[in-house]
Amino acid sequence: MATGNLDKQKTIDLRKKHVGPSCKVFFSHDPIKIVRARGQYMYNEKDEKYLDCINNVAHVGHCHPDVVEAGAKQMELLNTNSRFLHDNLVLYAQRLQATLPEKLSVCYFVNSGSEANDLALRLAWQYTGHKDIITLENAYHGHVSSLIDISPYKFHQMAVAEPSQHVHVALSPDIYRGKYCEDHPDPATAYAENVKDIIEQAHKKGRKIAAFIAESLQSCGGQVIPPVGYFQKVAQHVRNAGGVFIADEVQVGFGRVGTHFWGFQLQGEDFVPDIVTMGKPIGNGHPMSCVITTREVAESFMSSGMEYFNTFGGNPVSCAIGLAVLDVIEKEDLQGNALHIGSYLTQLLDDLKKRHLLVGDVRGRGLFIGLDLVRNRDKRTPATAEAQDVIYRLKEQRILLSADGPHRNVLKFKPPMCFSREDAELVVEKIDQILTDLEKTLGLQMSEAVISENGHTKRKEPSDENGLVHPSNGSSHSHKHTVTLPHDKKTNKRQKT
Amino acid sequence: MATGNLDKQKTIDLRKKHVGPSCKVFFSHDPIKIVRARGQYMYNEKDEKYLDCINNVAHVGHCHPDVVEAGAKQMELLNTNSRFLHDNLVLYAQRLQATLPEKLSVCYFVNSGSEANDLALRLAWQYTGHKDIITLENAYHGHVSSLIDISPYKFHQMAVAEPSQHVHVALSPDIYRGKYCEDHPDPATAYAENVKDIIEQAHKKGRKIAAFIAESLQSCGGQVIPPVGYFQKVAQHVRNAGGVFIADEVQVGFGRVGTHFWGFQLQGEDFVPDIVTMGKPIGNGHPMSCVITTREVAESFMSSGMEYFNTFGGNPVSCAIGLAVLDVIEKEDLQGNALHIGSYLTQLLDDLKKRHLLVGDVRGRGLFIGLDLVRNRDKRTPATAEAQDVIYRLKEQRILLSADGPHRNVLKFKPPMCFSREDAELVVEKIDQILTDLEKTLGLQMSEAVISENGHTKRKEPSDENGLVHPSNGSSHSHKHTVTLPHDKKTNKRQKT
Known part of the structure; x- marks a missing residue:
């Protein structure tokens, strides 16, 4: 094995030569070379420490020793496919299920959020017998071709940015930049009505809705928090049309939202999706992922007669790592x-x-x-x-x-x-x-x-040599206030590009 | 973590309850529970030893200590995405490239053979500006929706088994069960002509060919070895139509064919695909995979303006494992x-x-x-x-x-x-x-x-308690012989269902 020790410029040169130019680095004009990481800190080739505010994949902290140990031990013992019985697979499925409403009881283990969302579409297509998918503005659901189709965040990067015939783009339920904002009396209903309208338009064209898919909180789309009640109303419209609701938890699941284990649970106890997909944080960096659905959807998928086999999905190492991640989340609260x-x-x-x-x-x-x-x-x-x-x-x-x-x-x-x-x-x-x-x-x-x-007037404070500062703690002020704006004071026309 | 120790029936029951019923086990009426493996041997819950003749994923042997060590060490150090520079990524890309013709120089790291083949299609679509794919009878290229479309092995399992409009199914170049057999004077040309015909038919309908895709040796399709020269001729027809040739090495790559490192190399030095996809054996069970293509295809893909980001693909752990696998292949010849x-x-x-x-x-x-x-x-x-x-x-x-x-x-x-x-x-x-x-x-x-x-008359020999026998070595007879058949002696009509 070769954990090399190349000069940084050599790393850059080799990357230019042998890695697809579509694969971008952070900070392209001076990218960062990271050689180790621990917890919420990453270290470059000079052992300089970075505070990591973005890696939701390293969910329980970079290189968490419990996760590493679980993976290493299982790698030594067995790593094979799920056509053999193995306890890790079933125990992990059971543990994951226990975090969800009872109805969501059947798991499919795959290798990435993209594989998960693609499988979710296949489940929806088979179960409903319909083809069309409703997705949100600025949504990102993955990089395989079926998901580029339903990801405006991606297909808008293309010269030809038309959605496919079977894809309908609904308004993002964004109460800061969307059509209905915080001053609207009921944005949840208003945004859900937009989905209803789309369904009606599709029906007029003889098209049928297989699924509505949304991240429980939109991430790449700009950290959008849908108003409470929106998912329930959308689910009602979509189910009335014979479709299913897919909650994409790839970015936000596994306790990140704090009050709940899953993002969709922020909508209230009365909301249960038909399919939930998981990804990034699930294995703390290990390539793994899961789709969980209802018995009805799973039985229907089986009735197609087509086996579902995923070579690496649900292997004992991935499941051992998944179990360790759940353990750490619990143990360390x-x-x-x-x-x-x-x-x-x-x-x-x-x-x-x-x-x-x-x-x-x-x-x-x-x-x-x-x-x-x-x-x-x-x-x-x-x-x-x-x-x-x-x-x-x-x-x-x-x-x-x-x-x-x-x-x-x-x-x-x-x-x-x-x-x-x-x-x-x-x-x-x-x-x-x-x-x-x-x-x-x-x-x-x-x-x-x-x-x-x-109550704040302070400006810059000097930082020490480690880039650390000791900020004065401005206490939170909950009362509303008016700011004096330097220009455009009077206009209330919002920019919506 | 919980590497459990469940009663086998309990494992089966939990699996029925929580794992998708489309996910089949081997030997469904009495599946095998495997708890450890080493080299070419797997062991069940009673520590009974099985000889493994099928796991091409455990390429260098189950749980090879060098691979396990490389993975464990890197997991301890760093596991993050490829937006940061890392030596493992570039060194691994360089090592993989060195096994291939020079022209195939640009890598994309993904998590599974399915992700690899889907990306290959995206590359082909973008590079050619065309949409249609030619695939072989009985082909299997993966489980994501775009690949079910081009996998007759899968879509023939469905009630509705029509290929999609953009998919054309060519004759399998099978000289034992195919249209042109070992008695044909030039099956390579004959099978390639079939591809040419398909292209002409497609052109008549105004359709355009993006790619021909084939496993270098068809695996699920029945261990089919295409006649030498077939790929060259197909590539010529496909390139004349503006398409590219995708060689799927997911099952057969990494030295398995013995004389060469890659299956497509069996066709001769004058054949170079435009895109090669890799999978199963690449990480000895670790979920990883790669697509390698030419600079031209890679630049064209970039020119679409769409970034390619794969959360887990090319992470330092996967690359360390990939490097270790290459090392073991070499070291142990x-x-x-x-x-x-x-x-x-x-x-x-x-x-x-x-x-x-x-x-x-x-x-x-x-x-x-x-x-x-x-x-x-x-x-x-x-x-x-x-x-x-x-x-x-x-x-x-x-x-x-x-x-x-x-x-x-x-x-x-x-x-x-x-x-x-x-x-x-x-x-x-x-x-x-x-x-x-x-x-x-x-x-x-x-x-x-x-x-x-x-020269063989022996029948059964007793096996010892380990299931091992000591067979008499019948030496190979290269001379042709005629068998006396019990019935249907005269007919030469072959069954082609």
């Missing part, structure tokens, strides 16, 4: 941590909003949070370049954060679940400094009166 | 072993053919061999039930073999590459005994004259 640290981080970010006009919106649940940067709060003009600036400047200070959403202006927090209070304080402090600088340059400044009312 | 033991096994099976009318054909390369069982040699009537019988009786003697092909009558040898002379002798000896029994029951017996000419 990482869902609780997501709730507490997530709330604290949200509060710190809310405070930032009080001091920085560039912050348009703070939204999230648990350790899944978006900071929507705007050039103009009333128009909600996406601050795309500024978001990139923040990301790059954070990188210089060895903090890894990313910007996403259709305008690439939403700073996305989805760190390993062992993220701490100190980590939250550090990243917010750094963002605070960067926003202050940016706002100075842009001439965007809150009136002193507002800042003073918010 | 497993390609050489595949050649030598494969030749020996083929010779033993050829000998079986001389003594058993049920053996219609022995074909293969290296440790990829098919034994085509027939009820009637002239008609080549598939002996489907007998093949199942052989498999089940071997299982009772703790030898794992499978039967595949469109008639499920081809005994498929594709063991771990550390398979030994003794293993080959054991399995052939057992098959010899079983065929003798079956032929007695069926009243299928060679004339004594023929048997005597072939």
Whole structure:
């Protein structure tokens, strides 16, 4: 084996030569070479430490020793396919099932979120006998061809960006940038009505709906939190049309939202999807994934007569790792941590909003949070370049954060679940400094009166040689306030590109 | 973590409850529970040893310590996505490239053969701007929806078995059961002409060919070895139509064919595919896979503007494991072993053919061999039930073999590459005994004259308590011989269902 020790430029050169140019690196003009990681920290070839705010795959922390041990032990013992009986497979299926409503009882083990979502479509097609799929604006469901079709986030990158005939794109239930916002009396119903309209239009053309698919909280789409009740109403419309509801938990599942183990559970106890897909965090980096559905859907899939065999899916090593991840989440109460640290981080970010006009919106649940940067709060003009600036400047200070959403202006927090209070304080402090600088340059400044009312006047603080600072803790202010805007004060027309 | 120790019936019950019923087990009426494995041996819950003749995934031997160590060490250090630079990724890409013609220089790392073949289609679609795919009869290329479309082996299991509009099914270049057999003067050209005809028919309908895809040697399709020169001629026709040639090495790559590292290389040095996909053996069971293509195809894919990101693909652990597998193949000369033991096994099976009318054909390369069982040699009537019988009786003697092909009558040898002379002798000896029994029951017996000419008269030999026997080594007879058939002597009409 060869864990090499190449000069960084040599690594870059070899990558250019032998790795597909469509496979991008972070920070393309000066990419990061990471050689080891632990918990929420990653280390480059000079052993410089980065705070990782983005790797939701390293769910229980990079290289968690319990997970590594479980994988290594099982690799030594047996790694084969699921045509042989094995306890890991059935015990893992049982454990996963126990986190879900009883009705969702049948598992299929696969290797990636993409394989999971593709299988979810196959299940839906077979069960309903219908073909059409309703997906959301800006949705991303995976990289295999069937999923590019239903991922506007991807197919909009193409020159020819028309959806396939069998794909219908519904409004994103985004109450900050969408058609119905927080000032609408009932955005859940309004957005669900849009799905109903799409179904009616499809029926008029003689088309039939197989499924509605949505991430329980939209990630690449800009950390969108659908209003409570939306999924129930959509499910009703879709089921009335003979379709099923697929909840894509690939990005947000496994306790990240803090109050619940699954993102869809934020909608309330009365909502149960027909199919749930899982991915990224499930194996803490090990390639594995799962689809869980009802007995009815599973029986129907079998009745097609076609065997489902997945060479690597559900092998004893993957299942041992999956079990270890569940154990660590429980043992270390990482869902609780997501709730507490997530709330604290949200509060710190809310405070930032009080001091920085560039912050348009703070939204999230648990350790899944978006900071929507705007050039103009009333128009909600996406601050795309500024978001990139923040990301790059954070990188210089060895903090890894990313910007996403259709305008690439939403700073996305989805760190390993062992993220701490100190980590939250550090990243917010750094963002605070960067926003202050940016706002100075842009001439965007809150009136002193507002800042003073918010109780924050401090600016930059020096950081020590490790890039660590000790921020003063601005306590959270829950009362509403009015900001004095430098320009476009009167207009309330929002930018919706 | 929980490597459980459930009663076997409990494992079965839990599996029924929580694992998709489309996911079949081997030997459904009495499945095998395997708890550990090493080399070419697997052990059940009673620690009874099975000889494994089928697991081409455990390529360098189950749980090879070098591979396990490489995986475990890297898991401890770092497991993250390919948006960070890492030496394992580039060194592995370089090593893989070095096994291929220079032109095939750009890698994409994914998680399964299915992801690889789907990506191959995406590459072909983007590069050619065309949509249609030509696939072979009985082909199997994976389980995601785009691949079910091009896998007659799968879609023929469905009630509605029509191929999609963009899929064209060419004749399998099978010189034993196909349209043009070993008695044809030039089956390579004849089968390639069929592809040319398909292209012309498609063009008449205004359709355009994106790709021809074939396993370098067809596996599920019945261990089919295409005649030399076939791929060159097909590639010419397909490229003339603006399409590309995809060689699917998921089942047969990594030295299994013995004389070469890749199956397509059996066609000669003058043949280079445009895209090669890899899978099963690549990580000795670890979920990983790769697509390699030309610079031109890769640049065209990038020019679509769409990033290709695969969450787990090319992570440092997968690449460390991939590198270790390549190291072991080299260090233990497993390609050489595949050649030598494969030749020996083929010779033993050829000998079986001389003594058993049920053996219609022995074909293969290296440790990829098919034994085509027939009820009637002239008609080549598939002996489907007998093949199942052989498999089940071997299982009772703790030898794992499978039967595949469109008639499920081809005994498929594709063991771990550390398979030994003794293993080959054991399995052939057992098959010899079983065929003798079956032929007695069926009243299928060679004339004594023929048997005597072939120098074999021995029947059953007692096995020791470990299921091991010491077969007399019938030396290979290369001279042709005539068998006396019990019935249907005169007819030369072959069964082609």
